[in-house]
């Protein structure tokens with residue numbers, strides 16, 4: 001395989017007319033690193049991917065450096081970049097081998113080179129025995145692997161994947177994403193993958209770039225993004241965290257009526273509060289909260305953080321409970337199992353260990 005290269009995005013930004021799609025940022029994607037661009041619809045992920053591919057021109061003053069070379073104005077076809085789109089559009093009346101070899105044929109490679117490369121690529125994606133089959137006679141997951149083999153056949157320096165698994169149904173998507181993760185890791189190719197699915201980001205990326213509204217909130221390992229979210233947005237988006245309003249003053253955090261000393265909060269996250277007084281957003285993940293049902297008339301003290309059970313859903317390995325706080329906020333709590341007493345209309349005491357609270361100035 002080609003030696004992997006780094007990607008540097010310097011002072012990168014993008015406008016469409018008066019609409020700012022990417023706010024200026026600097027970001028380096030290490031050689032051989034699998035970077036996932038994660039964020040909600042419309043946050044600018046695809047635009048950034050298309051800029052790297054050369055399908056979109058960034059704003060004046062932006063610079064794209066690949067493997068130490070300025071590529072900002074190099075046309076797309078000269079960038080040696082493999083691209084796999086959401087709808088990976090295989091050529092329908094061609095065989096698997098013809099699809100995979102297409103880019104090499106266009107480039108004018110010899111028959112022998114094409115044959116050899118196609119065989120290698122099909123071995124890589126485990127489709128050797130489908131070589132002569134028409135692509136229409138393949139399953140969704142198999143087609144996806146053909147598309148990957150086609151993107152890799154030109155020996156790209158960089159592989160860009162835009163929602164590569166979105167065309168697959170949920171069941172097969174899980175399987176294919178594991179396979180894709182293994183292939184990318186084995187190849188050691190510099191890859192940039194767009195997704196809005198957090199699980200997919202965790203499985204596919206060794207680095208996750210969390211974006212919102214054209215702004216990069218955090219670029220870090222999946223574990224860092226999970227444990228030390230850089231902003232309230234990241235804390236809320238990753239892990240489906242609950243958010244409640246709170247206040248912070250003189251080392252005390254107050255939320256849902258009760259107070260917690262800030263030195264008990266998750267390390268590092270509270271640090272951003274050092275010089276802050278006033279409103280904060282308090283985040284916690286559904287699985288770190290617990291509920292204890294209360295008898296009639298019991299639990300009137302504010303520190304009880306009394307909530308009302310609204311709804312329960314059996315999710316297989318946990319029960320998802322929706323509760324309403326006295327402040328009207330709806331919160332999700334995942335319980336390993338819910339006893340009889342946790343039923344719609346019941347009152348319960350909500351507990352979250354302070355070390356699981358993620359707090360940001362609000």
Ligand SMILES: Nc1ncnc2c1ncn2[C@@H]1O[C@H](COP(=O)(O)OP(=O)(O)OP(=O)(O)O)[C@@H](O)[C@H]1O
Nearest residue numbers: 016019021039040041042043044045046047048196
């Ligand atoms: N050609 C264009 N002209 C004007 N605005 C555009 C153009 N292309 C994209 N946009 C806008 O830029 C923003 C970012 O779009 P982009 O496709 O990069 O988002 P995304 O994060 O990939 O979203 P999705 O997950 O829905 O594909 C969106 O608000 C979109 O409407």
